[in-house]
Amino acid sequence: MPTPSPFRSLRLRILAPLIATAVLAAGLVSIASYRLGTHWATVELQARFAGIERSLSVANFPLNSMVLGSLAELTQTELIGLDANGKVRASTIEVTSTSITAMRPLASDLESLSPVSVTLAGRRYRVFSFSVNGSPDRQDWVAEVVVLFDEQRFSDSRRRTAMLPLLTGLSTIAALTSITLWLSSRLVRRIGNLQERVEGVAAGDFESVVSDDVDDEIGRLGGAVDSMASQLSQLWKQVHRQESQKLLHQVASGMAHQLRNSLTGARMAIELHAMSCTDDDDEGIQVAIQQLERSEDYVRRLLLVASGRQDEDRPTDVRVCFEDVQSSLAPMAKHLNVTVQWQSNESITLGQVKDGPAWVAAATNLVHNAIQAGDEVVVRLDHVDPSNVRLTVTDNGPGVEPSIADELFEPFVTSKPEGMGLGLPLVRRAAEHLGGEVKWWRIDQQTTFQFEVPVTRADVGSHTIGSES
Template identity: 55%
Template sequence: MTFRSLRIRLLAPLVVCSLLAAVGVAAASYGLAERWATRDLQARWVGIQRTLSQSNFPLNSAVLRLLAELTQSELVTFASDGEVLQQTIDAPAATLVDLQQDLAASDSASETAAVQTLKLPDRRYLAYRFETRNPSLRSDRVGSVLILFDESLLRDARRRAAILPLATGLSTIVALASITLVVTERMVRRIAALQRRVELVAAGDFESSVSDNNGDELGRLGAAVEAMARQLKQLWATVHRQEGQKLLHQIAGGMAHQLRNSLAGARMAIELHADECGQSNDEGVQVAIGQIEQAEDYVRRLLMVASGRQDKDQPADAMTCLQDVRTSLSPIARHLNVNVGWDLESQIATHRVKDGATLSAAVSNLVLNAMQTADDVQVLATIRNQQWLHVSVSDNGPGVAEELIDQLFEPFVTSKPEGLGLGLPVVSRAAEHLDGRVVWMRRGDRTVFDFYARIVS
């Protein structure tokens, strides 16, 4: 009710003042139009009088009707003895004769032109009269002419003059009322949105936004609420990240200790079996050993993370890293029956990245994630502006679940029942470590992850 009363208080004075102004202007226009229309009729009468009183052409029926159409009037001609000669109006001759006599009597008693009203069943006319010069010398015997102007033309002129300002005023009222309603409605929505926003922030929701970038008082208030929400979000994210990293370190330490011995035993068993069977150079054996070596490197890194130490960067050729990932993932792609296309720009062979293992881990995670959700994966690697290695991984899978979009790169966020949610966080950390970034988008029916790493040489 408070918001509605605000609308009424803003709208009612505006509508009342506009309506009074429109009615006043319409009334004034009505009065002025009557005066202007009367003057116009008198000017037309004077023009017709001057033209016909001095003319020598006969005023027969055809000429009279043509003149009536041109002057928007009705004309009646009389002989000197008062006989009706020609007429363009459908009226009794006796009525016209009486009207002509009344006007003749009025003209003789007044110095100005007299005007009478002719009332017919369907309309009314204003009647003027004038006499011709030398009627005895005219072939048509016209001694006087009666000019009749339709009074409805005068009324129409008055109405048109009044309708225009009235319509303008009413349309202005509608426009102003609409604008006022829109403005007040927007103001009410903004106030209500601010109220809901504050309630959501108080409940722990820092994501919703109400800032409309307006510079007025409500806009500045909304910006202050947004700033407060961002600060609270940052504080909450910092606390959450610290807790997640602490838990991740604990998991990393425990997993690394369990996996190190198992991986060492698996590698020794594969190498012993290959030697006994004489298949040391077999492609499958080499791929298996390569995967175990890669896993051992991951375990080593996990142990260092758990102990709070940082591994030393080892610059590597970008092409070598990408080809190693391609080789190691090819058997997995064949096993999963996934088509993986690799398009590696030849220019990549002349560039290096800050840490080869970090690049390999990031690309490997992106491609593995794509293979687990799609049957067609395309990898495109190019050099951008001689500064960035750009690796684009696209797949025809269903894409990222809507509820995971805002926290896709956070640890332990996953839609897979058996997943830990550590793959994409590793990719994000790798991009940061390589002075780059990782972004994703949906292009048509494909999901695309773009990974950027800075070139060091």
């Protein structure tokens, strides 16, 4: 996936307008504060000048250099006393006649917010003046006082007024940017995880999750994606199962046709042998014919399944089915030197299952697998309740490989080199057809399969009997 341009980043799109707005707001506030500071500084200057004018214009004490120096230090100004001819009588700053001549026309009142300024001794001053009452009769001959306010102090006052909101605005911008950057980074990270999850789902990964514990829009969206992935996983498994079942039908059809021909020939050969045999009670021949008949029935059912049809259900007593499985598999277990304990409730009947052949096929498969896996097998049939019967098959074999444990009942899933993976899917299909369920677990080095189906009636005893082969 191409790397997105940094200018298209969600983080930048969130931060840029926010920071721009904050900077603009801080700038406008600083400008307004500067203008307001200028006004306040001018008002303060007015108040200071008015105080100086009230004090000196009617003063009876002489305005000599010492007095003006003390007053200048108190008011933080420079004072110049002039006589009626504009001659300097006393001053707190070194000034020439030329400077006084150039300064006097510039002196103004404080009605204007932009009074004039002059430069004296390398410093800029704002110039104001006022007349002294009774100047002809004064001993100091001072008729006019020129007040010089330091321009630097005035500018510093304006800057201090504007600096506080500017610093406040900048610190707010910094804090806001940090918090927003953290929040946006967390948001972008969560969105990135959500994007990876969606891409994984698109690529077929339905197992990983992206939802977190945050109950917000992104958290709920992540939960919706996980829910969608779960539904897609179920749909995929269903489609895969349907495809496997179609393939299973095709395989069953091919195998059934071949088996039917072979079984027909084998049965004819055994019947011919039985006709020529003098011992009418030959148990081996009878067992062989019985197994061939059962195999032919299985083949017939396979052909029906392959053609998309279902054989008619044949309700059968579950005890009869159990004894049928025992009689058919006991010789195999004896031949393989496998100890099998056959346990069932000692009762008149355990009830009838919906379809006896289906139950026998499933039970036979489970017991047959156990016999192949271990050398000690326990097969137990008992009631769960009056309306349900349970077959439990336990063996001490190595168990199911972890790689196929989650898909054990899917068609064509097997760990046997010679196996096709069709037995356990048949068991699950039988359980679904009979209205029951099949499950398995492994505890204490023993593997257990449990096949539970409903029965139409039950008369349960309390005593348990067992037999071994």
